[in-house]
Amino acid sequence: MSIIINVDVMLAKRKMKSNELAKLIGINEQNLSILKNGKAKAIRLSTLEALCKHLNCSPGDILEYQEE
């Protein structure tokens, strides 16, 4: 997929653990892992909003378009 989800990059920048973020945004670790591995087919705006809120960033920091 040409949309890259940079959650792991943002996690490293904020020095936050995956399980911690999963708890904060209200999804389980398995789903967060799907998101990090790029296996997700879609992301809800509410999930994106929660990610931005707790990682203190904007959607552009999390989502990136890369030409295949």
Add this chain to the structure above:
Amino acid sequence: MSKINKVSLVFNFLFKALIILYPAIIISMWFGLLSIPPGYFSFSNLPILVDFNLLLPSIRLEACAVQMMSAIIVMLEFYYLCKLFKLYANNIIFSLQNMILIRKIGYTLVAQVLVSVIAVQPLLSFTLTKNAIPGQGFIQTGVGGDEISNLLIGCIVILISWIMAEGRKLADEQALTI
């Protein structure tokens, strides 16, 4: 064990038994172990009267072989049903395997009608009448209420399997929406 598992196990066993019983009943009927019920054949309006009790063993054998053509399709249908209920018994309800099996059941229903109209009815009518008047045999085929309803059910089953396959795709997408 949930209710669906129990019922599925019963149906699994039933269809397993039918795979063996169905051809056994056909063979028994043709060889006089069971009487052929009146109206069993859809071509009962043959121009000559066929007395099943007076049929030669060779004719019975041929007729039985002809009828086994459609029986094989019915047995295949039972086999798929058996596999489908085994999946249900194992709590596999909306998998790709289920969809494929449901589709195959639909195809066998349609194939059963086609084989019956194109091959079994003409061959069976000819086999039963070829010795009635020396040198003459009648070939008869037709589409009756049974064939039409089987065809309709087959088409509906295929359609349902397509809808279920689409539903499964949506469910997969939903599962991967975070």
